[in-house]
Amino acid sequence: MPDPALSRPNDELQRLAALHALHLLDTGSSEDLDNITRLCHSLFGVNGAYVSLIDADRQWVKSQSGPDMCAPSRELSFCDHTVSQRALMVVEDATLDARFADNPLVSGPPHIRFYVGAPLLTPEGHAIGALCITDTVPRTFDAAQRKQLQQLAALAMSQMLLRRAIGRVDPLTAMPNKYQLREDLASLVPADSALQEAEPGTRALAYIDMPDAHTSFEIGSVLGSRIHDELIRNVGARLQTLVQGQADVYHISDGRFALLSHAGKAEQLAGHLRGMTAALEQPVDSMAVPMNLPSYGGIVSVVQTREQLRDAPRKAVAALHEALARRQRWADYDADADVMHQRRFRLLNDIPDALLPERQQGGGLALVYQPKLDLRSNRYHGGEALLRWQHHELGPISPAEFIPLVERTALIRPVSEWVIQAALQQMATWKDEGMPVKLAINLAAPNFEESDLIGRLERGCRDSGIDPAMVEIECTEGVWMHSPAVLKLLHEIRALGMGLALDDFGTGYSNFAYLQQVPASVVKIDQSLIRHLDSSARDRRIVQSLIALAKELDYHIVAEGVETAQTLELLRAWGVDEAQGYYMARPLTPEAFSAHVRAAA
Numbered sequence: 126m127p128d129p130a131l132s133r134p135n136d137e138l139q140r141l142a143a144l145h146a147l148h149l150l151d152t153g154s155s156e157d158l159d160n161i162t163r164l165c166h167s168l169f170g171v172n173g174a175y176v177s178l179i180d181a182d183r184q185w186v187k188s189q190s191g192p193d194m195c196a197p198s199r200e201l202s203f204c205d206h207t208v209s210q211r212a213l214m215v216v217e218d219a220t221l222d223a224r225f226a227d228n229p230l231v232s233g234p235p236h237i238r239f240y241v242g243a244p245l246l247t248p249e250g251h252a253i254g255a256l257c258i259t260d261t262v263p264r265t266f267d268a269a270q271r272k273q274l275q276q277l278a279a280l281a282m283s284q285m286l287l288r289r290a291i292g293r294v295d296p297l298t299a300m301p302n303k304y305q306l307r308e309d310l311a312s313l314v315p316a317d318s319a320l321q322e323a324e325p326g327t328r329a330l331a332y333i334d335m336p337d338a339h340t341s342f343e344i345g346s347v348l349g350s351r352i353h354d355e356l357i358r359n360v361g362a363r364l365q366t367l368v369q370g371q372a373d374v375y376h377i378s379d380g381r382f383a384l385l386s387h388a389g390k391a392e393q394l395a396g397h398l399r400g401m402t403a404a405l406e407q408p409v410d411s412m413a414v415p416m417n418l419p420s421y422g423g424i425v426s427v428v429q430t431r432e433q434l435r436d437a438p439r440k441a442v443a444a445l446h447e448a449l450a451r452r453q454r455w456a457d458y459d460a461d462a463d464v465m466h467q468r469r470f471r472l473l474n475d476i477p478d479a480l481l482p483e484r485q486q487g488g489g490l491a492l493v494y495q496p497k498l499d500l501r502s503n504r505y506h507g508g509e510a511l512l513r514w515q516h517h518e519l520g521p522i523s524p525a526e527f528i529p530l531v532e533r534t535a536l537i538r539p540v541s542e543w544v545i546q547a548a549l550q551q552m553a554t555w556k557d558e559g560m561p562v563k564l565a566i567n568l569a570a571p572n573f574e575e576s577d578l579i580g581r582l583e584r585g586c587r588d589s590g591i592d593p594a595m596v597e598i599e600c601t602e603g604v605w606m607h608s609p610a611v612l613k614l615l616h617e618i619r620a621l622g623m624g625l626a627l628d629d630f631g632t633g634y635s636n637f638a639y640l641q642q643v644p645a646s647v648v649k650i651d652q653s654l655i656r657h658l659d660s661s662a663r664d665r666r667i668v669q670s671l672i673a674l675a676k677e678l679d680y681h682i683v684a685e686g687v688e689t690a691q692t693l694e695l696l697r698a699w700g701v702d703e704a705q706g707y708y709m710a711r712p713l714t715p716e717a718f719s720a721h722v723r724a725a726a
């Protein structure tokens with residue numbers, strides 16, 4: 126028996142690609158197609174009318190008017206013959222046709238005797254299925270009827286194409302959109318890599334923001350949406366002209382466009398884009414208003430494999446974000462930066478999980494405590510609570526890595542709330558054990574914009590039975606603290622009785638005129654200044670004058686990052702109040718902390 130696959134036309138792969146590109150197989154029924162089959166049913170007075178699509182090894186009935194007459198098997202399908210012929214096929218009596226006489230659909234139920242199928246032809250000429258009518262009695266079909274069925278098949282095909290087009294074109298620019306891009310990228314995968322002897326080609330994909338989202342928003346809100354829309358249309362048209370013959374242009378969103386290089390043009394396009402600065406900088410007209418628009422672009426080159434093509438948009442966006450962050454016109458995709466971004470994304474994504482109560486047994490957040498030595502009494506009265514994250518898969522993550530990320534998101538609120546509660550609970554435990562400990566808690570700048578922070582701190586102290594005077598809030602100084610609302614909140618923290626420490630003091634902003642408005646009680650001289658005291662005369666001078674100034678302003682002075690006995694003695698001699706650092710102790714678990722503190726008592 127001949128292998129049916131071998132007898133299929135040699136454009137079968139392209140035919141299947143055309144069928145799959147229409148994405149009809151995975152969609153539900155369509156009222157438009159149902160109208161056409163209903164019309165055929167009544168117009169020709171037959172038993173049933175169908176729209177069937179012929180896939181690699183089966184037939185799909187997309188619309189049906191009349192009883193079930195079609196089997197899913199491609200081998201038994203009448204329409205497969207119509208598809209192979211790519212022309213109208215009329216079978217007036219199947220029992221008299223050698224091709225079908227033995228077909229079980231003819232010899233047995235549903236007893237097909239009459240069939241006419243008109244192929245559904247794509248604009249490229251691929252037959253993806255058929256519009257067919259069937260009956261259980263033999264019939265004739267005249268020339269006028271044949272023509273009508275063919276016309277209805279063409280109508281069905283255009284309905285399918287139209288359905289496809291909607292949702293793949295941007296309504297503003299009438300340019301193909303991101304769904305079309307995704308599909309075009311997918312279609313670049315060689316149909317069967319085993320058949321492809323040549324190396325897969327390379328494509329360049331560029332994402333361009335012109336203008337960037339912020340500028341676009343401003344133009345829309347200041348000049349109105351008509352000017353804005355016209356502008357975006359003109360940017361699209363300009364990009365199309367600039368890369369004509371080298372790339373296709375897609376409108377992704379608002380001011381964002383994508384360029385996908387044509388076959389063999391990847392390198393040329395990347396070079397061309399870099400060279401078109403002047404063309405991009407030309408003012409763009411909108412309703413006769415010329416405007417200079419900023420543009421930023423990210424470029425990635427990918428080999429035409431399934432994985433690389435699928436990842437291309439994400440990589441192009443990563444490169445674009447790099448360009449936007451650096452405010453430069455173009456950025457190439459950088460795998461290292463991408464790994465870093467993905468890690469950041471992963472960490473942020475996993476923070477909510479780390480906050481879950483069940484994670485407290487492991488794989489979540491925990492506090493460690495670093496003792497602070499009182500240099501007058503040589504005793505430990507307190508310590509600093511420092512956050513640790515044992516990620517369930519990535520292992521320990523330093524707060525220096527994840528806090529700066531969390532700070533930029535709304536997650537900083539629950540994270541800091543977790544820290545406050547955990548620290549207060551630990552203080553209550555130590556208090557119950559007869560060892561009251563003064564604890565410093567780190568909060569991040571955005572926390573001081575939470576209007577209910579004071580209420581939460583107050584309630585936390587009350588619920589855990591902790592005197593607010595035993596709590597010190599640490600924050601790094603910065604311009605942020607001079608907003609009236611923040612200053613008010615800082616005063617309220619002090620009014621509650623809590624201490625307020627300026628962390629990392631001496632590293633950044635330190636505008637003393639402003640600092641006096643901040644009701645801080647403590648300054649913590651940063652470890653970067655303390656670390657080289659033994660060896661650097663310059664650092665000794667800086668620290669000495671910082672200390673003198675802080676004393677003048679009546680601050681309690683803490684030095685952090687004390688790593689040697691020599692440093693400790695210098696600081697003691699200069700009148701520092703407390704010292705914290707690896708020389709005395711590293712950040713410790715609660716048990717190790719209390720053991721350390723008791724040993725020195």
Ligand code: C2E
Pocket residue numbers: 495510511512513523524525528541544567568569599628629652685686687688705706707708712
């Ligand atoms: P920080 O508040 O300035 O904390 C001091 C950092 O210096 C801690 O790093 C501590 O382990 C480290 N350190 C202490 N003594 C020494 C020493 O002698 N030598 C050296 N080389 N390092 C020393 P850690 O725990 O990695 O924390 C880093 C930063 O992360 C903290 O700096 C703080 O800004 C932030 N952070 C930690 N925990 C929290 C938290 O609960 N909330 C917030 N918002 N930020 C936190």
Ligand code: MG
Pocket residue numbers: 509567599628
């Ligand atoms: Mg601190």
Ligand code: MG
Pocket residue numbers: 628629630649651652685
């Ligand atoms: Mg610090």
